[in-house]
Amino acid sequence: MKKIVLLYTFLVSCTLFAQTSDTWTAFWNKDTTKIGFQDKNGVIKIEPKFTGFTIARKFENIIAVTEEENNKWKSYYLTKEGKIIGRDSLYTFDNSTDCESEGFIRFRDPKTDKMGLFNSKGTIVIPADYSALSNVKNGMLTALIDAKKEREQGDEHFFWSGGKELLIDITNKVLIDNFVYIRDLNFYSLEKSKEPSKDPIRENFKGVDGQYYSFINFEKEFKFWLENTLLKDLSKANLEKHSFDKITYWKEPDGWINSAKAKFINQNYTYLKLKLQELQNLKTDYFISSDGLNQFIFESSEYEIYFNNCNEAKDWLYPTMDIVINPKNKTDLGQDHFEFLRTENGYKLISVSTRQHNLK
Structure with missing residues (x-):
């Protein structure tokens, strides 16, 4: 140690x-x-x-x-x-x-x-x-x-x-x-030990000194959190607890709109709950994509810590995890997106865009 x-x-x-x-x-x-x-x-x-x-x-x-x-x-x-x-x-x-x-x-x-x-x-x-x-x-x-x-x-x-x-x-x-x-490694989570870590969200590498270096894998961390923290309790209170102070959503023809999380969740709760519940169905066609916060959408001061001095997303510390849900009918167009940002206080829902539902 x-x-x-x-x-x-x-x-x-x-x-x-x-x-x-x-x-x-x-x-x-x-x-x-x-x-x-x-x-x-x-x-x-x-x-x-x-x-x-x-x-x-x-x-x-x-x-x-x-x-x-x-x-x-x-x-x-x-x-x-x-x-x-x-x-x-x-x-x-x-x-x-x-x-x-x-x-x-x-x-x-x-x-x-x-x-x-x-x-x-x-x-x-x-x-x-x-x-x-x-x-x-x-x-x-x-x-x-x-x-x-x-x-x-x-x-x-x-x-x-x-x-x-x-x-x-x-x-x-x-x-x-x-x-x-591996792209999704969190280098700030470094642990060293004589034996490989058994933590399922960690990746192990043997160092030249004979010790094992292990790092948290962001995607594995997110999936574990999603299954064991968010999806097990889809109440309004838990959704709000795990949301950013502002949630950004897409609305035609206005584009991206910011809303206080309590207001957004209250007005769209039925839709949010039903869509997130779909993730528990093995037949649901979805995937998770990791990236960094979009600097052209999240421009105000509360997002400043998530960007470096050149206004590039710090995805090596604060990645985004985008849950992309494909339509049940393969001939339908569009996807539903739930984007979560990794913060110092855990993953937070930060943006939503939908295929058909009219968010408000």
Whole structure:
């Protein structure tokens, strides 16, 4: 158990170090073409000059930026102290640059096309030896080494072929060799033991130190919670207990609407209960899809903690689980959706959309 304490202690100290007393926020110039940053009092710290791949909306320690100078693009990483590092080495994925995670940010070596990691001061803590790296989660990263980048003919997107997956820490120490990555792992639930965990919602991996690392699987956790907490008591009180303060629902022709949970459940209780009861029928055709909170729908301040400094969903901490129910008649179109958000207080119903029922 001593190792667990060390890992969590590192996370706490790293997080405290990364959280400066004054996080700067992005703001636009008058014609909304360039971004600058200001402190909590509105004092401008960086005049608007960034554009392009500058996606950070909050500046804690280190960000990726681009700017135009003399009709040429410059890209680099910038620390809070004004240090410029990693010129032309931005890591980009799906037309977005990386965002600081626990005080660290990824970069790509333009010569080797391999990835490494900067800390908050701009120092390389993991050299660019890897084909791919995840963002930092609880002081750990998943890494792919010695893989080849390939594309299907006519496809602009690439995929990795071969190589070996590892679990490493931010000192580049290998924790698990031949790590078979599972998307829904909660890295903040780490437990270590001499024997594999028997908890049915955990996944086990043997570390290079001979110990077993186990992590909660979000989807298994959700299914267990759904069967044993929600579906066993579909009363109004229990539904309300396990709902977000606001429930967002789809209504034609208005689109997405927010409603206080008590009002929404009271007005739609019969429908909600009947549809959720269907999940207990073995013949019901449904599936569960995991994702992150949609930043274009959930925009107000109460959702802010579920997004990172670049307004990307923190699905590695707060995933959404969408129950998608297909119609009984296979020729009918549409599906019913019940979306639950994982919060610090458990899973909460946060949005509903229906195939036919008129929610109110």
